[in-house]
Amino acid sequence: MSKEYETVIGLEVHVELATKTKIFCGCSTAFGGEPNTHTCPVCTGMPGSLPVLNKQVLKYAIAVGLATNCEITRFSQFDRKNYFYPDNPQNYQISQLYMPICRDGHVEIENEAGETKKVRIHEIHMEEDAGKLTHDDFYDCTLVDYNRSGVPLIEIVSEPDMRSAEEVISYLETLRTTISYLGASDCKLNEGSMRADVNISVRPVGEKAFGTRTEMKNLNSFRAITHAIEGERARQIDLLESGEKVVQETRRWDDIKGESYPMRSKEDAQDYRYFPDPDLPPIEVSDELLEEIRAAKPEMRPEKMKRYKDEYDIPEYDIGIITSNKHLADLFEETTDVCKQPKKVSNWIMGEILRLMKETETDPENLVFSPENLAKLILLVEQKVINNNMAKSIFEKMFSEDFDPEKYVEEHGLKTVADDGALRKCIEQVLIDNPKSVEDFKAGKDKAIGFLVGQTMKAMKGKADPSAVNEMLRELMK
Amino acid sequence: MSILDYSALELSKEIKAGNIGVAEATKAVLDHINNTDKNINAFITVADERALQKAESLQKQLAEYRGKEAELSPLFGVPFAVKDNICVKNMRTTCASKILGNFVPTYDATVVSRLESAGAVIIGKTNMDEFAMGSTSETSAFGITKNPADTDCVPGGSSGGSAAAIASGMAYGALGSDTGGSIRQPASYCGVVGLKPTYGRVSRYGLIAYGSSLDQIGPMGKNVEDVAAILDIIAGHDKNDATSADLEGGCFADACVEDVKGLKIGIPKGYFAEGLDGKVKETVLAAAKTLEEKGAIIEEFDLGFEEYAIPAYYTIASAEASSNLERFDGIKYGYRTKEFNGLHNMYKKTRSEGFGPEVKRRIMLGSFVLSSGYYDAYYLKALKVRALIKEAFDRAFEKYDVILGPVAPTTAPKIGTSLTDPLKMYLGDIYTISANLCGIPAISVPCGSDDSGMPIGLQLMGKMFDEKTLIRTAYTFEKARV
Structure with a gap:
């Protein structure tokens, strides 16, 4: 007899903000464009270039924080997350670790039982997106496009408060509606302007302690999210039931195959050597700015x-x-x-x-x-x-x-013919052409009038008011 | 008097008066470089063609300003040198490193565009310690720069090329950068004037970063007036540098007045204790006496925390450097190793071959102090120490307008004697790094020489954004010496 299991889920949601320019330079955030055309010394990591914060990013992040009942960090900062990868021109990502702009919020969602449930938000922080790598099979090389490098993102980190795929979808829909109402993002999963990483663990019902969690990536539709949660729940339960352990790791979901495989485990977790970015002065959120954002809330x-x-x-x-x-x-x-x-x-x-x-x-x-x-x-x-x-x-x-x-x-001369004379002439002809229907109608088959209305409309090329036609037909068949 | 003997301001006056042509002055400097620099090696790149073209166009501009020459900048037409960690569009900028040996910037640093719009002729890029890490200009991948006063000695560092170029007449002025003394110490060793402005006074946009919270570009010149005039051109808010200060500086050249009456100057006792060369001590104290005679009030005091400045500095500077230098990876620009096996091997080989030993030492040190489990014990602690040092200086500036001391414990050492003992070399920064940790301005002005004729510099430190008092004090001293 197997145990009943409860699924515990927390989400990390990345949302691309709808600013016209990038987070730390004046380059366009427009989608598409020839590779490396929306770039400058700053977003390509040229030596000597410096980031300058786009104020609108801060305003959007705060607006989302306020709409999700967060505390706004009045004195925050950006930190550098250091790691080597070619999509990241500086080899560090400017993000927020120590002092995220928003903390301790919540949204109310409706679960499958129709009840209102609170999902707590741990934090919301601002960061920059990376460039895009493309493998060129013909030349067998990898090419990098920095058009996306420096596109502003916020990451919304929830507490592990969700218990089912339905709750997750409801949470994401709530976030999506809230954020798009604010105008802060269009939140499209399929185009990548909203991306969710799902942290998931299972535990026997009644158990207080959390199980070991895995993180599921590459989820670009609600369907994929639902499948991934169901698949991972089943995989973890199978492991536990067969006496094995769940390994804490990041897994990639393959929605076509309907299965996930490990990307990296905690053992080879990188040390990102986070530290405050000395190029960006601390962000002070003034009362005036908060008031301005509150007042502008739609x-x-x-x-x-x-x-x-x-x-x-x-x-x-x-x-x-x-x-x-x-x-x-x-x-x-x-x-x-x-x-x-x-x-x-x-x-x-x-x-x-x-x-x-x-x-x-x-x-x-x-x-x-x-x-x-x-x-x-x-x-x-x-x-x-x-x-x-x-x-x-x-x-x-x-x-x-x-x-x-x-x-x-x-x-196109599509006006309904309001001229009674023309309509009357037409109907008279229809009555002559369809004696059987007239007979049926007179014999009490009221349904027959529908056919006669249709014939009239056809003859009028649709330019008649059907109720007027109906009325006149009845009158003429009296 | 040779053209090369003029100060920057004097040369510009002669040019505007029509006595000297811009191209004539530029050619004179280029010829002098051609003859002299093989012995000094102050330049990594000499841009003769570009300089001569610029000189021609400036001469035309001058003709258009006939009768209203006063509207042109006080440094119009003057040949300048730029340290090789400051980007000049289309001019190779190497940071004296193999890893950037072929790097040509696509944009101008803000200071460069400001200098050029003021009519300066940029003649080339000066040698330095690799990525500005060093105190001797010996860690350059482009050979050692020699001290014009004695070519067996180092010119100091890291802006050693800029200092040596001015001292030997190969430039009328230069830009340097100062992260822990890199303008002031070579100025002191070479007998020129060097100013590290307040952090935020001069835009860092286009300065290839070493320690971002400490780096500051500043002017170097033959005298205090030239340095003030250069600062007037390069200072001011820049929208491309979020750490640049948005405030009005006023005219620094106007601060060149002989007046220190009633000025309160504090001398930290700790700066004159063990480790300071006797002759340097004597000369610097004599300079203080000179200022006293001019009416300043001199007082000794206990500053505090002197012994913690070096460890705090090397922790913070290395931490920032380890991150700032990550972008040099062989992907986008600069050196890439010839043969490699996969991405990570390419990174490893490129960086192993591209960086010199001192840079690697600091990258390793910086990576270590930021790594998980050590961050609090080292990096965070260093930030706390930095705050304490800043408080000590704030307290001192409640009492004093200026803090006076030596720039370096000794005069320029012999080439080859410093790098063997990095720790000892780091200790040589003891008097200069506090200004960077605190963000305050500091100037080095020549105050004498030792028994073998090697120059000694006097350091004056001021309150945040109070370069004017420093300039006034240094100017008064300079005039009193003559």
């Missing part, structure tokens, strides 16, 4: 959800979906501002927009149509200038290419 998701509930008559489920992403919420608000139809806007988002986003794998921040044009489209339907089906087909085009739907309807 409306966060919980407040937004509450406000939507109070202001708009839309379902709670929809509110949850719309506010789950800042860009989606912005789209909702900006469109509603123009058309004053919150319910309709919400329906559009929940229906067509999410459907097309899913089909085309488009992220909310990459939507091309403007809120103004969506609002115009909604108003065109409201004013019965076009019908709903026409609006949907126009929107499918707008989804890939932003344009003014008013002009489009005008130019």
